[in-house]
Structures are given as C-alpha cells and as structure tokens.
Amino acid sequence: MENYISMELSEAIRLRHSVRKYTDQPIEADKVATLKDAVARCNAASGLNIQLVLDEPKAFNGLFISTYGQFTGVRNYLVMAAPKGKEWEEKVGYYGEQLVLLAQTLGLNTCWVGLTYKKVPDAFSLREGDVIHCEIALGYGANQGKQHPLKPAERFYEADGPIPEWFKAGVEAALLAPTAVNQQKFKFLLQDGNKVGTRTFFSPWGYTIIDLGIVKYHFEIGAGKENFEWA
Ligand SMILES: Cc1cc2nc3c(=O)[nH]c(=O)nc-3n(C[C@H](O)[C@H](O)[C@H](O)COP(=O)(O)O)c2cc1C
Numbered sequence: 001m002e003n004y005i006s007m008e009l010s011e012a013i014r015l016r017h018s019v020r021k022y023t024d025q026p027i028e029a030d031k032v033a034t035l036k037d038a039v040a041r042c043n044a045a046s047g048l049n050i051q052l053v054l055d056e057p058k059a060f061n062g063l064f065i066s067t068y069g070q071f072t073g074v075r076n077y078l079v080m081a082a083p084k085g086k087e088w089e090e091k092v093g094y095y096g097e098q099l100v101l102l103a104q105t106l107g108l109n110t111c112w113v114g115l116t117y118k119k120v121p122d123a124f125s126l127r128e129g130d131v132i133h134c135e136i137a138l139g140y141g142a143n144q145g146k147q148h149p150l151k152p153a154e155r156f157y158e159a160d161g162p163i164p165e166w167f168k169a170g171v172e173a174a175l176l177a178p179t180a181v182n183q184q185k186f187k188f189l190l191q192d193g194n195k196v197g198t199r200t201f202f203s204p205w206g207y208t209i210i211d212l213g214i215v216k217y218h219f220e221i222g223a224g225k226e227n228f229e230w231a
Contacts, residue, residue, distance in 0.1 A: 009221045012104035013176050017145025019109035022073035025140040027054070031106045035138075038102050039078070042095040048088070049081040050095065051124045052138075059117045060137060071116065071137060078136040079124045086209045092133045093213020097177070100136060101217075109141030112178050112214075114207050133210060148182050150175060159190035166227040167196070173222025174215040180207035186215050189231070196223075197231035 027035075032054065039050050053059070053076065060074035080096050082088040100110045114134045126132070153171045157163075167190050174188065185208045189197040198216065200208040216230075 008105060009101050010173070012101040013173050013218060013221060015144070016101065016104045016110070016176075016178075017147060018111040018178055019141035019143060019145045020071045020111055020137070021142040022071075022075070022109070022137070022139040023142050024073060024075070027076060027108065027139060031108070034106065035099070035103065038099055042098060046091045046095050047082070048091055048095055049127055049130050050099070051079045051081065053077050053079060053120075053123045056120060056123045058120045059123070059135065060113075071111070071113070073142065074137040074139065076138045077113075077117075078138060080133045080135060081124065081126055081130045082133060083129045084131055089133060089209035090213040090216075093210040093215075094217045095213075096134075096136055096210075097214040097217045100178070101221075103138055107140075108138060109144065111137045111145075112180070112210075113137055114180050114205075114210075134207075151184070156184070156186065157188045157190065161190070161193060163190065164193075164227070166223045170196070170219040170223030170228075173218040177211075177215045177218040179211040179214065181205050183208070183211065186212055188219065191231055194228045195231040196228050 035052055039052050042048060043050055055075050057075045059077060060071040078099060080092045082092055103110050112134060117135050119132060153168065153175060156175060157171050171188055183203050183205060185201040185203045187199045189199060191197060198212060200212050
C-alpha cells in the first residue's frame with residue numbers, strides 16, 4: 001500500500017486526539033482542495049470509494065442511545081465506502097488514517113466513527129457492492145481532545161531477537177493511534193531482525209481490522225519504512 005504524505009507526521013501523531021465537539025468555523029477553500037486531492041489519491045491507490053462530505057449537519061445530529069460518542073457541531077465528514085471484506089477493512093484504516101493525520105497537519109480535528117452516525121443517502125454515492133465501513137468527523141474542534149491512557153509498549157510486541165530502536169519507535173507510534181473504543185487489539189511481531197508481522201485479537205465490538213490498518217500506518221511513520229518489511 002502507498003503512503004504519499006510526508007509532512008510533519010510524527011508531530012501530527014502526537015497532537016491528534018478524537019474530537020467530538022466542533023465549532024461552526026468552515027474549512028477554508030485551500031484546505032478543502034488539499035483534502036479533496038488527498039481523497040482522490042487515496043482512492044486511486046487503494047480502490048476505496050472515500051468521499052468528503054461538506055456542510056451536511058444531519059449525519060451526526062440526533063439522539064443516540066449510548067453516551068459513548070456524543071457528537072456536536074459535526075458538519076463535515078469522510079464517508080469510508082468500499083466493498084466488504086478484511087482486505088478492504090485494512091485499507092479503510094490505512095488510508096483513512098492518512099487523511100486523519102493530514103487533517104491534523106492542516107490544523108483540523110477528527111474522530112473515527114463506527115457506530116454513532118446516520119447515513120444521509122443524498123450526501124454520497126455508493127458503487128455496486130460498496131458498504132459504508134465507517135465515517136470520520138472532520139472540522140475545527142471546540143477542543144483538542146485528550147490523550148488516551150498509554151499502556152506499556154512491551155504488551156504490544158513479541159520478538160525473536162534484540163529489539164532495535166526503530167521497532168520500538170514504530171510500536172510507540174502505533175500506541176498513539178485511534179482504535180475503536182480504544183481497544184488496541186493488536187501486536188507487532190519482529191522476525192529475523194527486519195521483518196514485522198502483525199496479529200489481532202478478538203473484540204466483541206469488531207473493527208479490529210480497520211484498527212490494524214490504522215496502527216500499521218502509524219507504525220510505518222514511527223519506524224521508518226526503510227528499516228523493515230511487512231512479513
Ligand atoms: C474504527 C473506529 C471506530 C470508532 N467509532 C467511534 C464511535 O462510534 N463513536 C465515538 O465516539 N468514537 C469512536 N471511535 C474513536 C475511539 O473511541 C478513539 O479513537 C479511542 O477512544 C482512542 O482515543 P483517541 O482517538 O483520542 O486517541 C472510533 C475509532 C475507530 C478507530
């Protein structure tokens with residue numbers, strides 16, 4: 001999979017937190033153009049059908065049963081559409097997170113949303129076989145969110161030899177990534193010095209493969225793609 005964005009991404013990783021409350025400040029035209037261009041490139045590289053929806057307040061405006069995911073003021077979002085299947089789910093995570101971190105470098109805030117949104121059919125178009133895997137709220141946050149609690153990195157990897165610095169940096173970047181309900185059901189496996197495998201674990205919430213795509217993108221930024229190969 002391709003990663004074409006190379007702006008201060010490690011800083012964006014540290015600054016990003018899920019934001020669920022947005023102001024009504026519109027996204028400036030030049031930033032919209034940058035986002036649209038990135039969406040088009042992600043779609044071309046992946047075959048996904050990601051769509052940027054602007055100034056559409058209905059999807060996130062309503063009462064939800066759960067207190068998890070109370071959103072206010074969301075009027076811009078990404079619709080993450082693609083066919084069904086694990087391969088597509090991983091791409092949704094990998095490419096969606098590129099857009100999330102790009103948005104962060106533009107001074108925007110985001111939140112991945114798997115559950116608490118309504119589908120507004122006029123706002124997007126699906127190809128035959130596409131489903132909406134999730135959406136990503138986007139805009140100027142009323143706050144910057146807060147850092148989720150960090151767990152010890154050792155719980156998230158296994159290695160068949162000594163641990164290089166780049167591998168640690170990759171795992172640390174992955175631990176800062178968003179995952180559904182902060183479930184972090186992943187592990188990185190270091191083999192033969194420079195091969196990195198992954199494992200996911202069961203979650204009753206699902207979303208573990210989208211999460212995997214997200215954390216693999218963070219790992220690449222933290223570790224440096226030149227230092228390893230995916231196993
Ligand atoms: C695939 C996915 C689905 C998510 N779905 C929701 C959701 O439906 N509602 C919500 O409020 N947050 C949702 N989140 C945000 C997570 O709760 C959040 O990423 C996690 O708690 C870690 O916090 P952070 O993003 O601030 O680091 C989702 C995140 C991911 C990656």
